[in-house]
Amino acid sequence: MNVEALRRDGECRWVIEPTGAMRVPAVLFADEALLADMDDKVRQQLCNVASLPGIVDAAYAMPDAHWGYGFPIGGVAAFDAEEGGVVSAGGVGFDISCGVRSLLSTCTREDVTAVQARLADELARAIPAGLGSTGRLRLSEAEMDAMLTGGARWAVSRGYGSTADLAHIEEGGCIDGADPNAISQRARDRQREEMGTLGSGNHYLEVQWVAEVIDAAAAAPFGLSAGQVVVSIHCGSRGLGHQVGTDYLREMVIAAPSFGLELPDRELACAPIGSALGQRYLGAMRAAMNCALANRQILTQLCREAFRRVLPGFEGGLLYDVSHNICKEEVHSVRGRARRLHVHRKGATRAFGPGHVDVPEALRAQGQPVLIGGSMGTASYVLAGTATGEALSWNSACHGAGRSMSRHQATRQWRGRQLVDELAARGILIRSPSLRGVAEEAPGAYKSVERVVEVAERAGLARRVARLEPLVCVKG
Amino acid sequence: MGDWQHFAHGADIGVRGCADTPSAAFEQVARALTAVVTDPARVRPVESVRIRCRGPDLDLLLYDWLNSLVFHMAARRLLFSDFQVRIAGGELEAEARGEPVDVARHAPAVEVKGATFTELSVRQDAAGRWCAQCILDV
Numbered sequence: 281m282n283v284e285a286l287r288r289d290g291e292c293r294w295v296i297e298p299t300g301a302m303r304v305p306a307v308l309f310a311d312e313a314l315l316a317d318m319d320d321k322v323r324q325q326l327c328n329v330a331s332l333p334g335i336v337d338a339a340y341a342m343p344d345a346h347w348g349y350g351f352p353i354g355g356v357a358a359f360d361a362e363e364g365g366v367v368s369a370g371g372v373g374f375d376i377s378c379g380v381r382s383l384l385s386t387c388t389r390e391d392v393t394a395v396q397a398r399l400a401d402e403l404a405r406a407i408p409a410g411l412g413s414t415g416r417l418r419l420s421e422a423e424m425d426a427m428l429t430g431g432a433r434w435a436v437s438r439g440y441g442s443t444a445d446l447a448h449i450e451e452g453g454c455i456d457g458a459d460p461n462a463i464s465q466r467a468r469d470r471q472r473e474e475m476g477t478l479g480s481g482n483h484y485l486e487v488q489w490v491a492e493v494i495d496a497a498a499a500a501p502f503g504l505s506a507g508q509v510v511v512s513i514h515c516g517s518r519g520l521g522h523q524v525g526t527d528y529l530r531e532m533v534i535a536a537p538s539f540g541l542e543l544p545d546r547e548l549a550c551a552p553i554g555s556a557l558g559q560r561y562l563g564a565m566r567a568a569m570n571c572a573l574a575n576r577q578i579l580t581q582l583c584r585e586a587f588r589r590v591l592p593g594f595e596g597g598l599l600y601d602v603s604h605n606i607c608k609e610e611v612h613s614v615r616g617r618a619r620r621l622h623v624h625r626k627g628a629t630r631a632f633g634p635g636h637v638d639v640p641e642a643l644r645a646q647g648q649p650v651l652i653g654g655s656m657g658t659a660s661y662v663l664a665g666t667a668t669g670e671a672l673s674w675n676s677a678c679h680g681a682g683r684s685m686s687r688h689q690a691t692r693q694w695r696g697r698q699l700v701d702e703l704a705a706r707g708i709l710i711r712s713p714s715l716r717g718v719a720e721e722a723p724g725a726y727k728s729v730e731r732v733v734e735v736a737e738r739a740g741l742a743r744r745v746a747r748l749e750p751l752v753c754v755k756g
Numbered sequence: 757m758g759d760w761q762h763f764a765h766g767a768d769i770g771v772r773g774c775a776d777t778p779s780a781a782f783e784q785v786a787r788a789l790t791a792v793v794t795d796p797a798r799v800r801p802v803e804s805v806r807i808r809c810r811g812p813d814l815d816l817l818l819y820d821w822l823n824s825l826v827f828h829m830a831a832r833r834l835l836f837s838d839f840q841v842r843i844a845g846g847e848l849e850a851e852a853r854g855e856p857v858d859v860a861r862h863a864p865a866v867e868v869k870g871a872t873f874t875e876l877s878v879r880q881d882a883a884g885r886w887c888a889q890c891i892l893d894v
Contacts, residue, residue: 346766347766410867411857411864412859412864466831469827470830474830479867519830522893523870526826530816534812547873683766683767686764686766688762688764688769689764713864714864716866720865
């Protein structure tokens with residue numbers, strides 16, 4: 281991206297003043313190196329978002345921002361329904377409520393390395409991953425509705441995990457306002473056999489160890505200590521969420537002229553929050569969020585059972601579960617006035633600061649855990665929300681490293697088998713049904729997650745608590 | 757006769773099919789969709805699915821066609837290799853033939869989440885040849 285077109289406003293904050301159709305400025309959080317690597321299309325996409333009706337204050341890009349459909353990945357924007365604000369299917373993305381959940385164990389790195397191959401095989405057997413895999417559950421229409429309104433609470437009531445898990449999930453494991461009637465038959469059919477599946481692409485279940493405690497004061501209440509084993513699950517609402525995205529994007533594209541919306545890019549398709557279509561999408565999106573929360577809850581229990589077959593006594597209580605593709609209704613202070621906003625975070629993680637009432641009580645004093653996924657073979661991070669985050673970005677931070685290379689380029693540069701062998705030599709075991717999939721997800725095809733989280737911290741969006749390194753990665 | 761190809765696009769992948777008619781171009785781009793997942797030559801056309809779509813223009817018809825295939829691939833765990841498409845009066849009628857995914861034989865690389873509006877177009881070039889394309893979210 282051409283830095284000269286931006287006005288620097290602080291060490292890691294860059295501003296594009298409104299021009300043309302833009303209603304508010306566009307703001308990027310990055311350092312010069314990240315900006316230089318950032319696709320120029322991010323700038324264009326952010327300016328497009330800044331032109332949507334009812335946007336409040338600015339359109340924001342996180343340090344890991346890259347090109348996305350309509351909104352950039354790493355894009356954050358809040359809309360006020362009372363000022364004609366919109367909800368955008370493209371602002372949430374196809375993988376609704378994709379997110380990360382981390383489980384805490386009482387095992388050490390040494391406990392796992394002693395049984396690493398057996399554990400990797402057991403997890404690979406227990407976790408349905410990759411194209412064509414199916415879960416154990418087959419949902420009737422009534423059960424599907426119960427899942428779509430109940431989320432992780434529904435999964436717990438069906439024997440997957442315990443009620444103690446729910447307190448450490450965003451929204452207590454179940455978001456209100458889900459409308460199963462807004463979910464198409466196709467979306468239901470796609471999900472029927474996919475409950476408790478990981479999916480493919482960049483989704484994974486990873487056994488990690490705490491390689492570095494960066495903020496000891498926060499790590500202790502988070503339950504993190506050096507050398508400890510943590511399990512992180514990265515996946516979303518599976519076929520149901522993808523189909524909801526497909527269905528509503530189409531409907532919003534067709535309906536746009538009736539709302540007087542002129543879209544510079546069809547992927548920006550949106551509807552006024554107060555319109556029947558906007559409300560129906562929000563109901564469907566929340567149902568898809570519940571589907572994602574239920575899915576991660578089922579995977580959690582499958583993972584615990586697999587661990588116990590190898591390491592009896594494994595507990596795996598939740599650190600936290602947070603989505604990074606979602607639109608949430610939140611109250612934020614805007615120049616001293618509390619306003620109810622619809623905050624879109626697409627490839628961006630909510631990061632409430634210390635004391636926020638929506639952070640689980642046990643963690644509240646330190647701020648919300650922000651779980652940053654790595655890319656097969658690279659580090660992951662646990663961050664915490666800051667007191668400054670609300671004024672900067674509606675309490676939002678980055679979500680991962682972000683790709684720097686296409687899948688096609690990656691398969692030309694790496695072979696799956698070679699990557700699996702190289703990572704094994706470094707003590708990281710990969711289990712995947714697809715070697716081509718492994719090549720497409722090569723760690724070298726992603727940007728440096730270290731740099732992204734360092735800049736997120738310098739910008740005041742979140743602060744680093746711990747760095748996690750992988751031991752076993754189950755990929756789709 | 758027609759042909760298909762992939763084109764790179766950031767984290768995702770573009771599919772394009774070109775032929776003498778829109779219907780044949782839609783058949784080609786469907787082959788490109790399968791090739792994102794596996795080699796179409798490995799997919800035996802033993803099961804058949806009928807697909808009908810209706811759209812206000814060819815762009816939306818292509819969006820619906822590819823997303824219908826994505827739906828059947830996901831919900832019925834099928835891969836397709838043989839396509840017969842007929843487009844007339846804003847309506848598409850098609851038969852897609854393929855078989856259930858066999859992980860060992862097909863070695864599927866990635867799951868397609870959906871066809872998108874990005875670079876979505878159905879156009880005729882100066883020589884009269886039709887090309888249908890879009891980016892797939894994978």
